[in-house]
Structures are given as structure tokens and as C-alpha cells.
Amino acid sequence: MDDRELLQTVMGIVGEENCRDDCAVFPCGDLAMVATTDMLHSTTDFVDGMSDWQIGWMSAAVTISDIASMGAEPKYLLIAVGLDKWEQLAGVMQGAKDCCTRFGAQIIGGDIDRHGELTVVTTGLGLAKKEFLARREGARPGDLVCITGTPGQAQAWLDGYTQFEKFLFEPQPRVAEGRLLARGGVTAMMDDSDGIALSLYDLMSVNDCGFSIDSSFVPRPDEVPEQQARELALYGGGDYELIFTLPPGRYPVTGVPCTVIGEVIQEKSVLVDGAPMEKRGYQHRWA
């Protein structure tokens, strides 16, 4: 059992429309508010060597990235911290606060709990004009498939390339880029936190089309052997880049460095170098 299978259970109970995007959306006056929540904890997310400050930063960043992927402006963060050692709280809170400040949000509330292992749940709220919200749905055959930055660097650290520590420990959500892209007319967008492959499969699940990418176009971590670098870039998790589609006529979007890695196709498949792409990446699994 993995989390995408479990999501089917959730959809059956709360409705499919609440599981389609990186954030939920509801009206807030004349604007749209987006909301998202993320649970991180020591066993699976906070690796050895991270400081408390970095744990706080990461916890805020992953939620802010979901807001960025909708093209919205991060505004508010709530943070629930389950602590085994109370001494960690100050560092975690300071890291979360600094990340919020960096991206224009503020911490407005939270909860403290005694817990068997450090567990942090952040809930982020953002605002956007309704007409400038990006969604996962909307890709059309002929659109370009693009990605910001260089995917695979966070996973490269996990595979022993210590020079990539900052990418895993201090992710930088693409807030400015997300807003520019949404205003620039992207047709579909999400973050690639579970890897490019799973992201494309997630996009396909809400679009009546498929995706074909060319692995030679995908930027790869430097100083990593070629085959491993390709693997990391396509299937690695822990990045917070934006993956998006847009009509060729709207490319490039001013102010957003990115790479065209493929195109949207009519066939409902995810292809890499012309062959079906493996559906794997960062997933939780249960026995």
C-alpha cells in the first residue's frame, strides 16, 4: 500500500475535487485563498545532520512550495510541533519563522505537543486573484513541459554527494517564479517534490492527455556519473522545483529561468525517451 493508493480511500470519503491540486481553494472576499498542510517527522524527513533551524525551515518551505505551485502569495502559516526533546522547539520555530519571512508569510498560530519523535505539521494559507490561480488540470496536447532549476540535487545528497546538502536541508520554494508563471498563462502546474516521474503521473490523473519528455533535456546534478545523474533527475524526491505546461507561444515567461523537457501528447501515457516512464519516486509505503 502506498500513499497514492490510500488517496483513493480519501477521495471516496471527502470527494475527488478536494484532492486534485497542491492546495485547496476557497473564496476570500474578491480573492482566492489557497490552503495546504504537510506532516514531516524525524524518521522519514529530518535526516541526521540537520539542525533544528533547518528542520523548521524545511517544514515551512514544503508548505510554501505548495502555495507557490498554485501561483499564490504565501500569507499565513500555522505550525504544530510534536517534541520528544523540548530543547529543539526554539530552533525549529526560528527556522520556520525565517523561512516565512523570506517568502513574505507570517506564523500566526500553532500547537505544541509531547511526542515520541519530532513531528512538525505546517499549514499554509496564501492569496491570489482568481484569474491567476494555477491548477494541475488544464494541460493541452502541444503544450510544452517545463521545469525550473535542476531536479535531483536533494536526492543526490541522500545518495552520498554531500555537496548538495543545502538543496535537501534548506529547500527554496519557487514563490516568485510561481506567481510569474501563473500570470504568464501556464496551463497546469505543480511542484516536483516526489520526483518528475510521479509528478507527471499525478498531472496525467487529472488531465485527459499524456506527457512525453526527453531525458537529455532534463538538467542534472553536476559531478555525478551520467547514468546516476539521469536517475536522480527523473526519479529523485525532495526537490521543490515547479513542473508546468504552457503553449509554445507563451514561452518563455519573463523572469523565470526554466528548461523545456518535453511536450504534452494526446495519448494518455507518460513517456521518457519514447518509452513508458516508470511510475516511481518518493512515496510512503505501508506493509
Place this chain on the structure above:
Amino acid sequence: MDDRELLQTVMGIVGEENCRDDCAVFPCGDLAMVATTDMLHSTTDFVDGMSDWQIGWMSAAVTISDIASMGAEPKYLLIAVGLDKWEQLAGVMQGAKDCCTRFGAQIIGGDIDRHGELTVVTTGLGLAKKEFLARREGARPGDLVCITGTPGQAQAWLDGYTQFEKFLFEPQPRVAEGRLLARGGVTAMMDDSDGIALSLYDLMSVNDCGFSIDSSFVPRPDEVPEQQARELALYGGGDYELIFTLPPGRYPVTGVPCTVIGEVIQEKSVLVDGAPMEKRGYQHRWA
């Protein structure tokens, strides 16, 4: 170290103004939106005998109670579920959904995580007219101190009185009462989830006055020996009643059954039966 001491650390980082009430407040068009987050987990919150459905219900209810205590209308809930056994998810989600439906909210988003023990974090969002928001600050000497319902029943179950199971396992947040009280002009309000004593100390921390209650006025769990019933009613946790203050001229508030248990005094003390009240109740503690 307990959670009220740790809160001082948090205040130093995120600002004291974000830690004063049961919910954060920010503008949403012409209305005020309130937001709150709560972490619950097996070791300290989900007792043996609770069904998955009850775990979900409780998780939603504790957050909805915070919204109720502001006098707001619950609108949206996000739920992050950390699971050791994936089979529990459906029951937890159904319980949370049913609680939301009962109180007028809907689940709009969430996260699923693999975790060493069942951990549920709910974030609730509610709306109110700005002029009808209740706060913890605002109590004035001479106001009555009141409480809804019968405190101590949830704790009574923990002390072996099994007839009170529903009060602990399926708390009923006072949503309708909260809205009526806020419109009826309460001067300060919160929920009593950590017990009456700690609630009064929390209220004193943001008000320039104190509280004097008469324990003989406080409703007590039935069929429990008198001394134990008094203890449960004053210091027990796990209830989700509303404790509030209002000027005598505004009492009673139509449609809200409640009990006057004391009055607001000028002296900055919490008194029970004329003597200082012990500052104890439900708290997390760290070694």
C-alpha cells in the same frame, strides 16, 4: 518543562499577539477568518477503546471547538494523518468528515504520512463578522464567570467511570452556543479543554483582572463521590465546554444554557472558594 512554559519561547519568536487566543484572526474580505491547528496522537490523546471513527471525530472536534470559542462559524478543515497501520485511515477520515458535517464545515485538504504512531493534526478555518468575534481578552471586574455544560465528565471516564465514555470519545464542540454568546456580548471566552483552573489562569494572563469562583456552583459529573466530582470538575481535562465572562446585565444569553460559577475581580488572582486555586490541569510535560 510544561507547554505553558514552552509557549513563552514561542512568543519570543513569533510574537505574543499570535498566542493570545484559541485561534489566529486575519481579514477575509469584509469578514474575519479564524484559524487554529491541533496535534493529537495515540500515546497521549487516543485512549484504548476508541474506534478509528471516534479518533477522527475527536480530531476534528477539538479544532472546531477552538473556532466555536471565538464565536465563529466553522467552514474548512485540513487534516494531516500519520499512520502506522494504513487500515485505520478510512475510519479516521469518516469520523472527521462526519464531525465536520455535523458542525457545518467541510474537509478541503490534507496529507498522509507513514508514522510510528497514529498522529492526526487538524487545522480549522472559520468565519465571523469582525464585530462578533469573541476573544480571551476583555474581561472586566464585576463580570459574571459562566460555563456551559458539565465539566469533568471526560476526565471522569479516565478515572474509571465508564458511563462517561461519550464525553471523552466524542466531544461535542459548542458551536451554536459560541456564536450566540459572541453576539450576546461576552467580554472574554475560551474553551476549557485543559480544565477550568488552567483556563482561568490563561484568561488572567491576558486580562488585567482576576477570577473568583465558587466550587459549589460548578456542575459536577453525576454518580461520582462529592470530593472526587469537585476535583474532576475543577481540574479535569478533555472537556470542550465554553468558559466566558459577561456583564450581569447581559445574562442570560437567549438559547445558551449555562451556569454562573463566579465573578471577575480586580485582584490579579484565581480564587476558588476564597482561596488561591491550584494552577494544574491537562498539560504536556517534558523531562
